[in-house]
Amino acid sequence: MGLALPAAGFAQTPTQIEEDRARLGNSTPLIQEIDPATVRDSERAQADAEEKAAGSDKLDTSGNLLGDMGGARPWLYRHGISFDIQEVDELWGNATGGTPSTNGDGQGSGTGPAYDGVTMPTLTVDLEKLFGLKGGLFNVSALQTRGRSISQDHLNNFNPVSGFEADRSTRLFELWYQQSFLGGKLDVKIGQQDLDTEFLISDYGALYLNANFGWPMAPSVNLYGGGPSWPLSSPAVRIRYRPSEKFTFMFAAADDNPPGNRSNSFGIQGGNPVDPTNQTTNDGSGTRFNMGTGALLITELQYALNPQPDDMSNVTKNPGLPGVYKLGGYYDTARFPDYRYNTLGQSLGASGGTPRWDRGNWMVYGIIDQMIWRPSLTSARSLGVFARATGNSGDRNMISFAIDAGLNLKAPFRGRDNDTIGLGWGIGRASSGQRAYDRTSGSLVQGNENHLELTYQAQVTPWMVMQPDFQYVWHPAGGGSDPSYPWRRTGNEAVFGLHSNITF
Structure with missing residues (x-):
């Protein structure tokens, strides 16, 4: 079954998702499940690819639940304006393990169902079509998030089982201008x-729902508010240079702390009991535009091995199996609380007090996306592997080392060219500073958290994708204490989920 999705219709440089999809020969998952923005960009990338294949620039609205909206969409399209609405809904259930309540009151059960949902409208304007400014693109989007985070309420793990979990709010998401x-x-x-639509992405890893496969575990828990990543964004400047089809260089400078909260952002400081993830503290509407803390400087170099031609049907020589390799890192100029010492130079775990401030923070990473098999050059079926590793210092971070990897089969069944089944695994290691704090404070010492995910992404209709999902988490929070019963570790968790994407 072919996919009919709304055409972007922009004579612009491709998004990062569209570029990687082309380089990997359309072997990436139909929808990249990092956040609603990558869902939108995935759909646009697929629509543009089908437009090129059909040799038409006519807007196809069969991939929208609301169709052409009474002629409004084609009229806006002629003037370079696109209006999209992404709807994401999830049901989750924890069958084993978990904790009764992460607020430590010990009430209720650690198992049971949960719901979360997101609605994201986006307005995008091609300024060349609108009034002739070649290479200009304007984008604004908003979020309405609802439901409850099962990870925050009951799982007590380093990373949420879903990258779409968020505190309830209605907020501005992104507001930017791009010029080529x-x-x-x-x-x-x-x-x-929102930097996680372009940096630190594994295109095969983006199939999975666990948040670690999107914006990785280390920046999620080590940076203030998780840094400029879903559902938070920051004022930033991003530069991308592509001298050839094989090489891409990206750099961004962004505010490192979207909500601007510093005093109790981390557990080592006592945490933020009102808003543990710091998503709504100081900035529930997304309009604060904080620029008063530190700067997050991030860079990434990409190399495409055997980038694929646009039209494989006319290829006379095998281009080889494609792959994309990425190296990058970031440096945060802000001050971070030290896990080892207080302001008097004493052991923080043994003596308590206020953590000492340490200047700066860093992380390096590497990513591999490689196709390893396909039955023929024109077949939709392919097998791809991915791996990503991150590493950073341990004195001012909760996580010092993490790896995730997996295996994806695209088009697993006849007639299901847009479906993907995948098996992924990840591990995160509590830092030396966190472990030293645990030992000196008499707490259970945290170590490694492992998670395994089996997922199947299926196109149900041209405007709906469903994804049943199973995850198992060993040693949540590295075997850390159950907040409700500090003398015992949180039990291993078996989590079932059903995720849906709808394009209106």
Whole structure:
């Protein structure tokens, strides 16, 4: 069954998702499940690919539940304006393990169902179509998040089982302008941005729902508010340069702390009991545009092995199996609380007090996405592997080392060319500073958290994708204490989920 999705219709440089999808020969999952913005960009990338294959630039609205909206969509399209609405809904249930309540009151059960949902409208304007400014693109989007986070309420793990879990709010998400130069080889984006749509992405890993496979475990728990990543964004400047089809260089400078909360952002400081994830503290509407803390400087170099031609049907020589390899890192200029010492130079775990401030923070990472098999050059079926590793210092971070990896089969069944089944695994290691604090404070010492995920992404209709999911988590929070019963560790968790994406 072919996919009919709304065409982007923009004569612009491709998004990062569209570029990687082309380089990997359309072997990536139909929808990248990092956040609603990557869902939107995945759908646009697929629509653009089908437009090129059909040789048409006519807007196809069969991939929208609301169709052409009484002619409004085609009229807006002619003027370079696209209006999209992404709807994401999830049901989760924890069958074993977990904790009765992460607020420590010991009430209720650690198992049971939970619901979370997101609605994201996006307005995108191609300024070349609108009034002739070549290479100009404007984007604004908003979020309405609802439901409850099963991870925050009952799982007590390092990373949520879903990257779409968020505290309830209605907020501005992104507001940016992008301008391309040099025939599309160079583009600059400035404004309120969510960096996890472009940096640190494994295109095969983006199939999975566990948040670790999107914005990884280390920056999620080590940076203030998780950094400029879903559902938070920050003022930023992003530069991308593509001198050839094989090489891409990206750099961004962003505010490192979207909500601007510093005093109790981390557990080592006592945590934020009102808003543990710091998603709504100081900035529940997303309009604060904080620029008063530190700067997050992030860079990434990409190399494409055997990038695939646009039209494989006319290929006379086998281009080889494609792969994309990425190296990157970030440096945060802010001050972070030390896990070892207090402000008097004493052991923080043994003596208590206020953590000492340490200047700066860093992380390095590497990513591999590699196709390892396909039955023929024109077959939709393919087998791909991915791996990603991150590493950073241990004195001012909760996580010092993490790896995730997996195996994806695209088009697993005849007639299901847009489906993908995948098996992924990840591990995160509590830092030396966190373990030293646990030992000196008399707490259960945290170690490694492992998670395994089996998932199947299926296109149900041209405008709906469903994804049943199973995850198992060993030693949640590295075998840390159950908040309700500090003398025992949180039990291993078996979690079942059903995820849906709808394009209106």
